[in-house]
Amino acid sequence: MQQNSDTVKNLNNKSMDLSGASDKKNGSSGSPKESASHKLLMKLNATDLVVIIFYLFLTILNLIYHSRIIEWPVLILINFAVISFVVSVAYLDDSGKRKFWFQVHYWYLAPLILLTFKELYLMIKPIRGMDFDYVLINVDRFIFGTDPTKVLLKIANPFLTEILQIAYSSFYLLPIILGINLMMHNRRTALDFSVFSVVYGFFLSYYGYFLLPAIGPRFTLHNFNNLNNELPGLFLTNFLREIINLGESIPSGTPNPADIVQRDVFPSGHTEMTLIVMYLSYKFKAKSRYFLIPIGTLLIIATVYMRYHYVIDLIGGALFMAFTMWSGKYIYNYWQSVKGKSEFEYSKF
Numbered sequence: 001m002q003q004n005s006d007t008v009k010n011l012n013n014k015s016m017d018l019s020g021a022s023d024k025k026n027g028s029s030g031s032p033k034e035s036a037s038h039k040l041l042m043k044l045n046a047t048d049l050v051v052i053i054f055y056l057f058l059t060i061l062n063l064i065y066h067s068r069i070i071e072w073p074v075l076i077l078i079n080f081a082v083i084s085f086v087v088s089v090a091y092l093d094d095s096g097k098r099k100f101w102f103q104v105h106y107w108y109l110a111p112l113i114l115l116t117f118k119e120l121y122l123m124i125k126p127i128r129g130m131d132f133d134y135v136l137i138n139v140d141r142f143i144f145g146t147d148p149t150k151v152l153l154k155i156a157n158p159f160l161t162e163i164l165q166i167a168y169s170s171f172y173l174l175p176i177i178l179g180i181n182l183m184m185h186n187r188r189t190a191l192d193f194s195v196f197s198v199v200y201g202f203f204l205s206y207y208g209y210f211l212l213p214a215i216g217p218r219f220t221l222h223n224f225n226n227l228n229n230e231l232p233g234l235f236l237t238n239f240l241r242e243i244i245n246l247g248e249s250i251p252s253g254t255p256n257p258a259d260i261v262q263r264d265v266f267p268s269g270h271t272e273m274t275l276i277v278m279y280l281s282y283k284f285k286a287k288s289r290y291f292l293i294p295i296g297t298l299l300i301i302a303t304v305y306m307r308y309h310y311v312i313d314l315i316g317g318a319l320f321m322a323f324t325m326w327s328g329k330y331i332y333n334y335w336q337s338v339k340g341k342s343e344f345e346y347s348k349f
Contacts, residue, residue, distance in 0.1 A: 040087065043094040046335040047196045048086050051112065054203045055079045058119060061127065068126040075119055082112065106195060110176065113202050120206055121249055124213050124263045133214045136266060139312045148304055148311045149217045153230065162233040164302035167295055169240040171270050174277045174292055181288040189349045190284045196332050201276050201324040205269040208320065213263035218307035224257055231306065268309045271317030274299050276324060283346045
């Protein structure tokens, strides 16, 4: 009996050894589902990860404040569609079968930023319920003793207005120009980090919109309907203003535009993102910096001159930019290390 018992134990041990060897051979130390999900996670780059986290954040907010957000079911469906799309594109790009997916993996982010911006439009005012322009106005007056937009009216002239309106309207083009420049010179790592920094910076500014919603001096300190008369341009100013107004959900003829306009003043995303693009173009010695830095400087001046922002918004944008570049490098390199890739350093790329 003892001999039979020992025989059975030996057979069981051999079976376990064979099972363990099979697991090692297949490279699986856990369940197949865990292994597959981990492999899929590793196909995401740092930008994909930030997008997914932010869209999960928006989904959670929609669930928490569903009684205030009328469109919450649609927004949640859109959010999960975006997350599924990002994962799918990352998977297809990683397979390396078609260069098409490599391009999609970069350029899907341009329309995504606009989509995210419009989702915030449907969320911020219902969630927060009030604007904080009075805080920003008082800070400006504390610093300058007056309202900077009113002071700048003294130097306004149609030529200057035209130049600054054009510069302000180039906002979304600046990161695209830098991206194309880096892509054309096959600077893949510099491009990856730049795309990550821009997207991460956008999302951080969106957090700011939730924290301190405001509509800006063109509504609070000036008569919005008199803007074209008080700050006339030459040829393109009025047309470009209308495009920007349309993007902020106040097309021409909108009644009570201050009640409807997007809450997107603090921090100044125009300042934050423009500084990020200018900084990256300088650090990477991109040829496009000779265009991006001058036009970016004009754009930042235009944010106050054209009455879109208070000066404190620009200060906030600069602080957000500094935090973006400081924290972003740590986050990017952390994910690089998780994926077993080399860390990013400006001097190397």
